[in-house]
Structure formats: structure tokens, C-alpha cells
Amino acid sequence: MAGETKTVQVALSERSYPIDIGVGNLGSVGALLEQRATISHAVIITDTNVSPLYLSATQTALQKTISRVDAIEIPAGETSKSVAQADQIWQQMLTLSADRKSVVVALGGGVIGDLAGFIAASFARGIDLFQIPTTLLAQVDSSVGGKVGINLPGAKNMVGAFWQPQGVLIDIDVLNSLPDREYQAGLAEVVKYGVILDPDFFAYLEGHVSDINARQPDVLQRIVARCCELKAYVVANDERETTGLRAVLNYGHTFCHAIEAVTGYGEFLHGEAVAIGMLCASRLAERLGRIEAELTQRQDALLSQLGLATKMPALCHDALIAAMQRDKKVEHGRLRFVLPDRLGHVELVGDIAEADVRESM
Amino acid sequence: MAGETKTVQVALSERSYPIDIGVGNLGSVGALLEQRATISHAVIITDTNVSPLYLSATQTALQKTISRVDAIEIPAGETSKSVAQADQIWQQMLTLSADRKSVVVALGGGVIGDLAGFIAASFARGIDLFQIPTTLLAQVDSSVGGKVGINLPGAKNMVGAFWQPQGVLIDIDVLNSLPDREYQAGLAEVVKYGVILDPDFFAYLEGHVSDINARQPDVLQRIVARCCELKAYVVANDERETTGLRAVLNYGHTFCHAIEAVTGYGEFLHGEAVAIGMLCASRLAERLGRIEAELTQRQDALLSQLGLATKMPALCHDALIAAMQRDKKVEHGRLRFVLPDRLGHVELVGDIAEADVRESM
Numbered sequence: 224m225a226g227e228t229k230t231v232q233v234a235l236s237e238r239s240y241p242i243d244i245g246v247g248n249l250g251s252v253g254a255l256l257e258q259r260a261t262i263s264h265a266v267i268i269t270d271t272n273v274s275p276l277y278l279s280a281t282q283t284a285l286q287k288t289i290s291r292v293d294a295i296e297i298p299a300g301e302t303s304k305s306v307a308q309a310d311q312i313w314q315q316m317l318t319l320s321a322d323r324k325s326v327v328v329a330l331g332g333g334v335i336g337d338l339a340g341f342i343a344a345s346f347a348r349g350i351d352l353f354q355i356p357t358t359l360l361a362q363v364d365s366s367v368g369g370k371v372g373i374n375l376p377g378a379k380n381m382v383g384a385f386w387q388p389q390g391v392l393i394d395i396d397v398l399n400s401l402p403d404r405e406y407q408a409g410l411a412e413v414v415k416y417g418v419i420l421d422p423d424f425f426a427y428l429e430g431h432v433s434d435i436n437a438r439q440p441d442v443l444q445r446i447v448a449r450c451c452e453l454k455a456y457v458v459a460n461d462e463r464e465t466t467g468l469r470a471v472l473n474y475g476h477t478f479c480h481a482i483e484a485v486t487g488y489g490e491f492l493h494g495e496a497v498a499i500g501m502l503c504a505s506r507l508a509e510r511l512g513r514i515e516a517e518l519t520q521r522q523d524a525l526l527s528q529l530g531l532a533t534k535m536p537a538l539c540h541d542a543l544i545a546a547m548q549r550d551k552k553v554e555h556g557r558l559r560f561v562l563p564d565r566l567g568h569v570e571l572v573g574d575i576a577e578a579d580v581r582e583s584m
Numbered sequence: 585m586a587g588e589t590k591t592v593q594v595a596l597s598e599r600s601y602p603i604d605i606g607v608g609n610l611g612s613v614g615a616l617l618e619q620r621a622t623i624s625h626a627v628i629i630t631d632t633n634v635s636p637l638y639l640s641a642t643q644t645a646l647q648k649t650i651s652r653v654d655a656i657e658i659p660a661g662e663t664s665k666s667v668a669q670a671d672q673i674w675q676q677m678l679t680l681s682a683d684r685k686s687v688v689v690a691l692g693g694g695v696i697g698d699l700a701g702f703i704a705a706s707f708a709r710g711i712d713l714f715q716i717p718t719t720l721l722a723q724v725d726s727s728v729g730g731k732v733g734i735n736l737p738g739a740k741n742m743v744g745a746f747w748q749p750q751g752v753l754i755d756i757d758v759l760n761s762l763p764d765r766e767y768q769a770g771l772a773e774v775v776k777y778g779v780i781l782d783p784d785f786f787a788y789l790e791g792h793v794s795d796i797n798a799r800q801p802d803v804l805q806r807i808v809a810r811c812c813e814l815k816a817y818v819v820a821n822d823e824r825e826t827t828g829l830r831a832v833l834n835y836g837h838t839f840c841h842a843i844e845a846v847t848g849y850g851e852f853l854h855g856e857a858v859a860i861g862m863l864c865a866s867r868l869a870e871r872l873g874r875i876e877a878e879l880t881q882r883q884d885a886l887l888s889q890l891g892l893a894t895k896m897p898a899l900c901h902d903a904l905i906a907a908m909q910r911d912k913k914v915e916h917g918r919l920r921f922v923l924p925d926r927l928g929h930v931e932l933v934g935d936i937a938e939a940d941v942r943e944s945m
Contacts, residue, residue, distance in 0.1 A: 306667065306670075306671045306674070309667075310667045313667070313736055313742065313743050314736055314737070317736055317738070317739055317742060317910075344745065345706070345743045345744060345745060346742065346743060347742060347744075348731065348733060348741070348744045348745055348746055349745060349746065349824075370709065372709060375674055375675055375678055376675070377678075378678055380709070381674065381678060381707065381708060382674050382706045382707060383706060383709045384705065384706060384709055384710060384745065385709055385710065463710075549678075549681075
């Protein structure tokens with residue numbers, strides 16, 4: 224293992240948990256789980272992309288401390304976040320004699336984290352969950368904070384729960400196996416943290432573009448740890464999105480979810496849609512006189528240097544607006560957006576005119 | 585409305601809620617909900633048995649304070665507690681433009697409470713829930729305590745959550761429309777509270793058999809309120825079944841669930857299986873030298889006077905034992921039972937020999 228493991232604590236009183244971020248630390252997962260709970264049965268849930276790469280190493284590591292380790296493999300891709308797939312896994316859990324003392328180990332990207340997390344939240348009314356995120360997106364975003372869920376036709380994450388894991392293990396080494404496109408998509412959420420919460424971090428990213436593009440492990444470990452810290456801070460102060468603070472994480476996401484919904488969740492990776500969504504939101508903030516054009520330009524430049532497309536694709540605006548109306552964050556039909564007022568600070572802004580939204584796309 | 589409404593408070597810090605128990609108080613549900621939250625959209629979930637009797641009155645009462653009131657009606661019966669039915673309701677919620685600020689109103693018996701409760705726990709990662717239990721069983725048991733869920737093939741309540749309602753309204757008057765068989769089944773859980781927690785209450789039941797059988801409203805209001813108090817006490821001290829206290833509520837239930845599973849959840853009403861299960865558990869306690877035969881006889885006599893069958897039906901004992909092994913309360917294969925050691929007190933007893941279990945059936 225190269226270098227030291229960094230630990231970020233997510234402070235949620237009796238639901239607090241550590242995120243261990245290392246380089247080459249996958250083999251320590253058995254010991255890590257043992258520290259957190261007495262476990263004699265683990266069910267790894269993974270997908271057809273991740274399984275050939277990391278399932279065997281994860282099984283071996285878990286078997287060091289857990290007597291019974293099973294694995295459930297599902298088809299890779301967003302379409303697996305369905306009621307039908309969840310139903311199948313619930314029944315497989317039963318077949319594997321999983322019970323209240325079993326732990327679900329989510330080994331994969333955001334789809335696996337969300338789906339396996341929902342299985343853990345609902346099987347036997349909720350069992351322990353341990354996350355091993357294997358994409359950059361999952362490492363900096365979906366594995367932290369306890370949001371789990373599946374999609375309904377036309378409505379992403381519409382069925383789910385807030386379910387905190389017992390712990391998260393992040394191995395920076397696994398990012399080496401990510402295709403460029405998926406790696407770059409993850410960087411969109413990284414940039415987001417700078418815009419919404421931390422101008423110094425944004426500047427650090429601007430200063431380390433070539434290291435980031437070369438996937439330099441120390442730089443990545445630092446970046447992932449900072450993103451986890453920022454997300455942990457937000458989640459600790461607004462676990463269930465009730466105070467409004469957690470909403471800042473949705474910067475760019477109202478546009479993003481609309482783009483994903485209109486294109487059937489297939490054309491764009493989530494991070495790609497986030498990048499475009501952030502620029503739409505930034506332009507909307509400009510139109511409303513909240514920021515100068517320079518802030519939009521800095522985001523555009525950084526995202527472009529990190530390999531992300533920043534231009535809004537040619538999609539039907541009526542369909543996009545209709546999709547926004549179905550977003551979970553809409554309250555009784557009123558459009559609301561998370562918009563910056565300066566670098567490192569955003570606010571939830573309500574009652575925005577549809578015309579302004581259309582112009583910013 | 586005859587007499588005064590009694591209120592039982594379920595003390596769960598920020599998730600605390602009141603249970604209002606009255607006679608003829610269904611019309612006050614709109615006002616009650618208004619006290620608890622600002623709501624502009626309610627979705628009543630009910631079934632084909634309850635809908636013709638109480639849906640219209642509930643809608644009228646809700647419309648006094650809530651601008652948009654929708655209703656979803658599902659087929660009556662345990663088979664509706666399925667993944668397929670939940671999926672259908674999730675999609676109907678979407679069609680009704682339900683969002684995070686909508687409230688689910690569960691109007692019905694235990695099946696509706698469990699299913700609608702699970703919808704509330706999972707839709708948009710969890711929305712408000714209000715319960716109006718319309719069977720005696722639901723009034724004294726399933727509407728209190730936040731256990732919600734659906735069945736998997738062969739495994740009852742295997743998918744679910746702990747999800748506390750914002751409030752519960754109990755109208756004793758609705759019990760008049762219950763068929764005798766269902767009313768009597770509910771009384772089994774009433775008797776259970778006496779055995780597990782309150783010898784005076786057990787004696788009160790023994791002294792009021794004819795009033796109970798005549799469904800005398802004041803006696804029923806007192807009985808339902810006492811059951812809710814006892815369950816609220818247990819739930820407040822062990823919300824998620826972690827300290828072991830909550831397990832006392834499962835007296836008779838390991839046998840009961842096995843009987844229900846082996847007969848395909850159709851032959852016996854839940855309460856009927858509870859009555860038989862309690863007597864099995866009591867005989868098991870006798871065999872283990874924990875109690876005298878007199879305590880089993882008192883339970884047998886009271887249950888019989890209340891119209892319940894107390895004899896174990898002729899079922900395959902191997903199948904019953906196998907079903908017990910799949911029970912959620914089993915931890916890694918070891919059989920455990922809640923057994924009395926005196927009237928008003930039970931304990932969770934582990935590592936029980938299969939032979940003793942077979943003999944007590």
C-alpha cells in the first residue's frame with residue numbers, strides 16, 4: 224500500500240461512520256468491517272463490469288474475518304436500478320439465508336451503491352451496509368450520505384431511503400481501471416464541490432489539471448478525501464434534506480436530471496449531465512444578476528480541460544421543463560434551483576420564471 | 585361523538601406522535617392532520633373492503649383542511665402485500681403528482697397499514713404517513729410502532745422499514761362493521777398484551793368477556809387505549825428491536841408465522857394464528873419448567889370465551905419447523921422463542937431444542 228490511509232468521519236451521532244481513503248487498500252476491507260460490527264455473513268452485491276476486476280480480491284479480503292461470504296452479480300448499467308431487479312435480489316438474499324445480522328457489501332459504482340443500499344435499507348426492515356465505491360463518481364458522491372434508491376419509469380431515485388452505511392472503503396487504485404469517459408464524468412462532481420463550498424479547492428483543481436488527467440494517485444487521494452469531507456459536512460448538518468443545506472449538493476442537478484430523463488438515462492453519463500447542468504445553472508444565475516459571467520467561464524474552462532463537454536445538447540425544451548416539474552425537489556409544482564452567488568457559495572432559489580430557465584439552456 | 589377522546593403519546597423524541605382513540609371521531613381526521621403538519625396533498629390508500637364503508641367519510645373529513653385529496657384502492661387481502669402491488673402504487677403516486685410534501689393516509693386493516701406504510705417509507709425516500717386503522721388488530725397492534733413492509737414469496741414482512749406515522753386516529757365505532765371472525769382475531773393480540781406485560785389488564789379482560797363480545801364501546805375504547813399504551817411503552821424503549829425489549833411483542837408469533845407460512849397465509853387470520861401460537865409457546869414454557877399449567881389454562885379459557893379456536897391444526901411439523909428457521913427473528917439458524925415466566929412477564933429464550941418445540945405443537 225502506497226502512502227497513508229486518510230479517514231474522513233461522517234458525524235451522525237449513533238449513525239456515524241468512517242470513510243477510509245487509501246491507495247491499494249482494498250485488501251483491508253475484512254479488518255475494517257470487523258472493527259465496525261460482529262458479522263458472520265456478508266453478501267457482496269456487484270455488477271458484470273466490476274465483478275471480473277475486484278470481486279475475487281474483495282471476497283478473499285472479507286473471508287479473512289467473515290466465515291460466510293456470498294456474492295450477487297447483476298447486469299451493469301442504470302437499468303438495473305429497477306423494482307424488478309430489486310425484487311430479484313430480495314429473493315436471492317432469502318435463498319442465501321441472509322438475516323438481520325448479515326451485511327450487504329456494495330462493490331461498484333453509483334448504480335450498485337444505490338441499489339445495494341436500498342436492498343440493505345429494506346431487507347428484513349434494514350440491515351448493515353458497507354460501501355466499496357469503484358468509480359470516481361461513487362467515491363466522491365453517491366457512497367457518502369446515505370441516499371439509496373431505485374428508479375421508476377421516468378422518475379430517477381423515486382423509491383428509496385436514507386440509509387447510512389457502517390463504513391466506506393475507498394481504494395484510489397481501482398480508478399485506474401475506469402474508462403476515460405467515466406473517469407471524466409466523475410470529475411464533474413469534483414468540480415461541483417469547489418463551486419458550491421470551497422473556492423480554494425476549486426483553485427487547487429485549476430492548478431492540477433495535468434496531474435488529474437494523468438490520474439496521479441496522491442493528488443487523487445487528496446481530492447477524493449476533500450470531496451468526502453465537504454459532503455460529510457453537509458450530510459452531518461442536514462441528513463434528510465430538511466434544513467435546506469443538503470440542497471446545495473444539487474447544484475446543476477435539476478437540469479442534469481431533466482437531461483437524463485429526456486434522453487432515457489442512456490446517452491449521457493450522470494457526471495456528463497452534471498457538467499452541462501452546472502453551466503446551465505450558472506447561466507441562469509447570471510441572467511438573474513446573481514453572478515458575473517467570469518464565474519461561468521471559469522467553470523466552463525476547468526470542465527473542458529478535464530475532458531468534459533459543456534455545451535447543452537439539442538433537446539426539446541418543453542420536454543426538459545416537463546421533466547423538471549416531476550423532479551423530487553419540486554414542491555407542489557414550483558421550479559426551484561440551486562444557484563451560485565459567488566465561487567464557493569450557492570443558495571436554493573425558488574419561484575423562477577420558466578422563460579429564464581429556457582433561456583439558460 | 586360519544587364520550588371523550590383518549591390520547592396515547594408514542595415517545596420517540598423527534599419522531600413522537602399521538603394516537604387519538606375516540607368513539608365516532610373519524611370526522612376529526614382533517615383537523616388532526618392539520619395540527620401535525622402543513623399538508624396540501626393527501627393520498628388515501630385503502631382496500632376494496634374498507635372503501636365502500638369509510639372512504640367517502642374520510643375524504644370529506646380531509647377535504648375540510650387539505651386542498652387536494654386523492655385515493656388509491658387496492659384489492660383486499662394479504663396477497664396485496666406484494667412487490668408487484670407496491671410497484672403499482674409507487675407508479676400511481678407518481679401519476680397523482682405526489683411529492684415529498686404529500687402525506688399517505690393508510691385507511692384499513694393491517695395489510696393496508698403495512699403496505700401503505702412501506703409506500704410512505706420509500707416514496708421519494710420517505711414521506712409523511714397518517715394511520716386510520718379500521719380493524720381491531722390494526723388498532724391495537726400494527727398501526728402502533730412503525731413497522732411497515734411487504735411479503736416475499738414464503739417470507740412475511742421480509743421487505744420493509746421502521747417508519748413512524750405523524751399520527752394515528754382510532755375510531756372505535758368502525759369496529760361495528762367488522763365480521764365476528766375478524767373482530768375475534770383482533771382480540772387474540774389484546775389478550776397477548778395482558779400475558780406479556782400487564783396481569784391486571786388480563787384480569788380485566790377475564791372480568792369483561794360479555795361486554796367485549798357485545799362490542800360495548802366504552803369497554804373497547806378502554807381496552808384499545810391500554811393496548812396502545814403498552815405497545816407505545818415497548819416501542820419507545822426499543823424502536824428498532826435492538827435492545828431485546830420489543831421482542832416481547834412477538835409472544836406466540838414464531839409459531840403463528842410458521843402456521844401462516846405453511847397454510848399459505850390464507851386459511852387463518854393473523855390473530856387466529858396468534859391465539860394458537862400463544863398456547864404453543866405457553867406449553868413450551870411449561871415443558872421447560874418456566875410456568876405452571878394453570879397459566880396456559882387461563883389463556884386457553886379466555887381465548888375460547890372470546891370465540892377463538894385454541895387447538896393446533898393438523899399441519900406437517902417438519903414444514904412448520906422449516907418455516908420457523910426462515911423467520912426474521914432467527915439469528916444464523918438458532919431457534920428462539922418469547923416465553924412467559926409468570927403472568928405479565930415474558931423473556932426471549934434462545935437455543936431451544938427442536939424436540940421441545942415439536943412436543944409443544
